[in-house]
Amino acid sequence: MSLLAGKVALVTGAAQGIGRATAECLADAGARVLVADIDGEEAQAAADVINAKHAADTALGLAVDVRSQVDAEAAVGAAVEQWGSLDVVVNNAGITRDATLRHMTLEAWQAVFEVNLQGMMLVTQAGAAVMREQGSGSIVNISSISGKVGLVGQTNYSAAKAGVVGFTKAAAKELAHRGVRVNAVQPGLVDTPMTSGLRNDILQQKLAEVPLGRAADPREVATVVLFLASDLSSYMTGAVLEVTGGRFM
Numbered sequence: 001m002s003l004l005a006g007k008v009a010l011v012t013g014a015a016q017g018i019g020r021a022t023a024e025c026l027a028d029a030g031a032r033v034l035v036a037d038i039d040g041e042e043a044q045a046a047a048d049v050i051n052a053k054h055a056a057d058t059a060l061g062l063a064v065d066v067r068s069q070v071d072a073e074a075a076v077g078a079a080v081e082q083w084g085s086l087d088v089v090v091n092n093a094g095i096t097r098d099a100t101l102r103h104m105t106l107e108a109w110q111a112v113f114e115v116n117l118q119g120m121m122l123v124t125q126a127g128a129a130v131m132r133e134q135g136s137g138s139i140v141n142i143s144s145i146s147g148k149v150g151l152v153g154q155t156n157y158s159a160a161k162a163g164v165v166g167f168t169k170a171a172a173k174e175l176a177h178r179g180v181r182v183n184a185v186q187p188g189l190v191d192t193p194m195t196s197g198l199r200n201d202i203l204q205q206k207l208a209e210v211p212l213g214r215a216a217d218p219r220e221v222a223t224v225v226l227f228l229a230s231d232l233s234s235y236m237t238g239a240v241l242e243v244t245g246g247r248f249m
Ligand SMILES: NC(=O)c1ccc[n+]([C@@H]2O[C@H](COP(=O)([O-])OP(=O)(O)OC[C@H]3O[C@@H](n4cnc5c(N)ncnc54)[C@H](O)[C@@H]3O)[C@@H](O)[C@H]2O)c1
Pocket: 012, 013, 014, 015, 016, 017, 018, 019, 036, 037, 038, 039, 064, 065, 066, 067, 092, 093, 094, 095, 115, 119, 142, 143, 144, 145, 186, 187, 188, 189, 190, 191, 192, 193, 194, 195
């Protein structure tokens, strides 16, 4: 597949899980990929795996904390300096700090908003500045089904992930006339380090809600990101695609 031949992509939170699968999937489709993560060593390790499979200059790992405007701008600058353009941004970095509202601390509330929403704004702002001038680009934001239905113990995460949808639609309207599309993906239960610590009874309860009867492999989210990143979705902007195995349809 060469859906992204000659394109340059930046994926945040790409050292593991959905972000890593996405970086690999975009590279398989021909893109060069900046693998950005708060853990710079793991980001480079993920980039090394991509480079071992493709040409040596296919991926570059970089320590990027999406909460920082300086880091967000440096990540975009690194991609442009390395490969001359920026065609795809995948805002994937995210964290959970679950607690019922009764026990929710301000720290847990702010931590989730800073990574999931503020980080998305900062990286999008920096990336869109390049894409606007180019007259083209695709930005894909990772929300969650938690932002559609609200999940117990996740008032912070559900609110932030619902915020991702509002952010996506507003940015889509602002950037459309410059040829830049902005869409979102709402995964359901995905088999990643984020969910590997779930208590078994809670995991079974969640699985029972999934018509397809299983968690997603991260690559099954990555291929939908690829669709939105590529020209296959050239007439889509401001859309929210659910990748949930039918859960909460
Ligand atoms: N796993 C699921 O079931 C699921 C479901 C719906 C949505 N999501 C969303 O998908 C995205 C990826 O989730 P995942 O399951 O792969 O998570 P994960 O915890 O496996 O990976 C997240 C990555 O983000 C990085 N990261 C954390 N804070 C960062 C920061 N400040 N700056 C840069 N990188 C940072 C981590 O180092 C890690 O590599 C998140 O936005 C998450 O909310 C996940």
